[in-house]
Amino acid sequence: MAADDIEEARRACHELADVAESYRTEPLCALAAHARGAVEMAEGEAQAAVAWLRQALEGGSKLKRHTKQRA
Numbered sequence: 001m002a003a004d005d006i007e008e009a010r011r012a013c014h015e016l017a018d019v020a021e022s023y024r025t026e027p028l029c030a031l032a033a034h035a036r037g038a039v040e041m042a043e044g045e046a047q048a049a050v051a052w053l054r055q056a057l058e059g060g061s062k063l064k065r066h067t068k069q070r071a
Helices: 003-023 026-042 046-070
Strands: none
Touching: 003 026, 026 046
């Protein structure tokens, strides 16, 4: 992500977070957290990025476990 695109990326993250909040599905929430983590990292906010990326990883792990249980 280019430095001049960070504001646009942040706006897109907020839109994605709104959609994830509306639908409350694990994949959308994980995707929104991942996107937010990427933006935080691009802005040099490593601690905030780690928190968001950890949330995304946990969401993905829950989804994977759920998918395996259903198989």
